[in-house]
Amino acid sequence: MYTIYLVEDEISLNQLIYSYMLREGWNVVSFTDGEEAKSAIGDKPHLWILDIMLPGMDGYQLIREIRKIDEAIPVIFISARDSDLDRINGLELGSDDYLAKPFQTRELIIRVRKLMERVYGKTIHTPLIVPPLGQLEYSPYTIDRQARIVREISGQEIELTSKEFDLLLYMVSYAGQVVQRERILDEVWGRDYFGSDRVVDDLIWRLRKKMPELRLETLYGLGYRLVRR
Structure with a gap:
């Protein structure tokens, strides 16, 4: 350390x-x-x-x-x-x-x-846990990682931007865990990102709006947590 x-x-x-x-x-x-x-x-x-x-x-x-x-x-x-x-x-x-x-x-x-x-020298970082390619289920949504498409249970496709999809995958990968805003920035935006960390809050808000059944919690002072389904 x-x-x-x-x-x-x-x-x-x-x-x-x-x-x-x-x-x-x-x-x-x-x-x-x-x-x-x-x-x-x-x-x-x-x-x-x-x-x-x-x-x-x-x-x-x-x-x-x-x-x-x-x-x-x-x-x-x-x-x-x-x-x-x-x-x-x-x-x-x-x-x-x-x-x-x-x-x-x-x-x-x-x-x-x-x-x-x-x-x-380079520090060692824990790699992002990425599920295998294919479909993921987060009821009532189906997430197709390969096609980068999210659908509701009715089959209706939910239009997400590339960054919204990246954030969704990241949060699903760490479902049940508290993830700090700074860590999300590093993994989703990249470690060389220089902008405001408020972009995370904005993207979280947009995901919640497009996917209202996504149980994405804000833990003030700690970060975010996607509740397991």
């Missing part, structure tokens, strides 16, 4: 990034003060995420202290200061990436994942 040290003094953003990274299965330690973070440099986490403007000690000073201990630990700067000079200063001091605020949290997650894979 990767250990990430996050240094961000804006409490709401700190908590948001922290929660997203926990969902990725990473061990996260957060700080809101540069001096406090300095005392933990010797822990040698797998990655540092540093804001530049920090109380006590700014991000530039902090990365200098980090590099005294270890020149190889990856560092990502996040900052509201989006100037070329700040980016260049960050790179010269040994940062591996720079992300200007405001940013989408998922973009940061993707950048972290890519950087970790580059430095430490």
